[in-house]
Amino acid sequence: MCGIAGIFHPGVAKPVDPARVGAMIAAMPHRGPDGEGVWTAPGVGFGHRRLSIIDLEGSPQPMSDGHLTVTYNGEIYNFAELRAELQAGGARFWTEGDTEVLLHGWRAWGPGMLDRLNGMFAFALHDGQARTLFLARDRLGVKPLHYAELSDGSLAFASELKGLLAHPLLRREADLSAVEDYLGLGYVPDDACLVAGVKKLPAGHFLLVERGKPVPQPRRWWEVDFSNRAAGKADALGEELVERMRAAVRSRMVADVPLGAFLSGGVDSSAVVALMAEASTAAVKTCTIGFDEAGHDERAHADSVAQRFRTDHRTRVVRPDDFQLIDTLTHHFDEPFADASALATYQVSALARENVTVALSGDGADEALAGYRRYRFHAAEERVRNLLPADTRGRLFGTLGRYYPKADWAPRPLRAKSTLLALAASGEEGYARAVGVTAPELRGRLFSDAARRALGGHRAEDRYVQTMRSAPGRDALDRAQYADLKHWLPGDILTKVDRTSMAVSLEAREPLLDHRLIEFCATLPADLRLRRGEGKWLMKRGLERHLPRDILYRPKMGFVTPISAWFRGPLADAAAGLGRSRVLEGTGWFDMPALTALAADHRAGRAEHGRTLWQFLMLERSLSRLFG
Incomplete structure (x- = not known):
């Protein structure tokens, strides 16, 4: 796991200043504390910071092999098999790591090499003979890569925006x-960036830049397809699912440094630990964080899994109100990021890093196998939509939704306003609202008139609507999961895990995002993913021989951060100050009195705006850091 950066001149091969590349990688020391390197040639320069995981003393980067040079961030889990295949074809290796596979693989297969890679990666490869720069990102977007065209005609790239x-x-x-995208979704998605002109290479895409030609659009090299259905009985498919999970876990246990796992006590992390324990001859190192509040604490469940598999388990109780980490998160995320569970993810990463350099996580199963509660709600809403013509439904539920009070204080069954508005809309629009944070109506009130005019109708939800409508799938569940894999997963989940783990120089690996496992899950019939309101149904059924039922079937918790309580308690003054913020006011984007009223209504308990206030607090910090 590393940090990469570089500069390429697509036009004239102007000299690249090594100090400039050095400054870019110096901005990301946390991504590679074990070494650094800079390489330049006419018209190109690469930089690298290394976190040593495999071939600790060898495999320096940037790595050159004659006319080919690569700077690479990630892990290729099948590098040994690829190495053997390339050696059989005449390739001669001088290192023991996975980086060199990219050089010989490019020489043998060109861009087709990507189809053979099983791993998480973002890399840049320069071909001196062809005079090209090749940028590539893994299938699901585990590793980040930002790039921008600059005023001198060069193309610059880096793992993080700060580079x-x-x-x-x-x-x-x-x-x-x-x-607008951030306020709607809670994160800046991969097809946007808060700094104008900066782009993020999309997951499963590559960019091939040839000298003498304009910089082209990225090209997709991988896609997940929900339109096909696997044949077979549930028991057989469940066995195949677990076997694919087993293979994914084992492939990610290769490392020349201490390795462990995050263990929350939920089904996903528990499954990963169970399969690690099965494959390991030594006790698996696991860790979890707990909270003093019983409703937020999963230590008892994590402890029971640790005891069952005899892991070397460590626990630390942290304060759920540890908002002092806000500035740390702002620094490492660069762009505003409003998923408050990043606080806990950072804390568990820091705990893991005390004993290991690599930690396996359970991320990915919710998206692949319909584990989120919103899938259940979406399926129920779709059944209602199918009962009435669209016109009738729009008039009926639209009218009810407009006049139904927004009872944030009421028990969940009485908070029907959002559901009524969703039912009035199409399934795609309804789901887009369900995954959002601040609703379009509230955003409209908080933006200034000038900002609304400048946005010109741009809406955060539209990307979800468009993606779902064009999704390769058969039903509503397919389309919702596909959209989450394209937007929510890389934009929120994987960004959170990458930035928080890399902040403490920890490599996080996600076996449940093995692309072969994801492709298989996409073929499962919908009722094997979501059955009678139970998400990940087939996965849980297949794991019944490995994990106890109270782990498999207990309600999903996740990391819970009490941000609403913060803004009525220790952060109440900070919330009130948002309406007086010089940073926010200076943008001209917001109706400052409306923002003041929002904070006052929340503090008084008249409304629930905790998540929106958290968004504005993180936005203010990011704007200040990025633009002064």
Whole structure:
């Protein structure tokens, strides 16, 4: 796991200053504390910071092999098999790691090499003979890669935005449409960036830049398809699912440094630990964080799994109100990020790093196998939508939704306003609202008139609607999961895990996002993913021989952060101050009195705006850091 950066001149091969590349990688020391390197040639320069995982003393980067040079972040889990295949074809290796496979693989297969890689990666490869730069990102977007075209005609790239910001020619101008996306979704999605002109290479895409030609659009090299259905009985498919999980876990246990796992006590992390224990001759190192509040604490469940598999388990109780980490998170995320569970993810990563350098996580199963509660709600809403014509449904539920009070204080069954508005809309629109944070109506009130005009109708939800409508799938569940794999997974979940783990120089691996496992899950009939309101149904059934029922079938918790309580308690003054913020007011984007009223209504208990206030607090910090 590493940090990469570089500069390429697509036009004339101008010299690249090594100090400039060095400054870009110096901005990301946390991504690679074990070594660094800079390489330049006419018209190109690569930089690298290394976190040593495999071949600790060898495999320095950037790595050159004659006319080919690569700088690479990630892990290729099947590198040994690829190495053997390439050696059989005449390739001669001088290192023991996975980096060199990219050089010989490019020489043998060109861009087709990507189809053979099983791993998480973002890399840049320069071909001196062909005079090309090749940027590639893994299938699901586990590893990040940002790039921008600069005023001198060069193309700069870096693992994190802060690496690009170290380049003096990158203009620091904010993109208002990215602010709309952030307020709508809670994160800046992969097809947007808060800094205008900066792009993120999409997951499963590559960019091939040829000298003498304009920079083209990225090309997709991988897609997940929900339109086909696997044949077979549930028991057989369940066995195959568990076997694929087993293979994914084992492939990610290869490391020359101490390795462990996050263990929350939920089904996903518990499954990973169970399969690790099965494959390991030594006790698996596991860790969990707990909270003093019983309703948020999963230590008892994690302890029972640790005892069952005799793991070397460590627990630490942390304060659920540890908002002092806000500035730390702002620094490491660069762009505003409003998933408050990032606080706990950072804390469990820091705990893991005390004993290990690599930790396996359970991320990915919810998206692949319909584990989120919103899938259940979406399925129920779709059944109601199918009962009435669209016109009738729109008039009926739209009218009810407009006049039904927004009873944030009431028990969940009485909080029907959001559901009624969702039922009035199409299934795609309804799901887009369900995954959002601040609703379009509230955003409209908080933006200034000038900002609304500048946005020109741009809405955060539209990308979800469009993605679901064009999804390769058969039903509503297929389309919702597909959209989450394209937007929520890389934009929220994987960004959170990458930034928080890399902040403490920990490599996080996600076996449940093995692409072969994801492709198989996409073929499962919908009722094997979600049955009678039970998400991940087939996975849980297949794991009944490995895990106790109270782990498999207990309600999903996840990391819970009490942000609403913060803004009525220790952060109440900070919330009130948002309406007076010089940073926010200086943008001209917001109706400041409306923001003041929002904070006052929340503090008084008249409304529930904790998540929106958290969004604005993180936005203010990010704007201040990025643009002064």
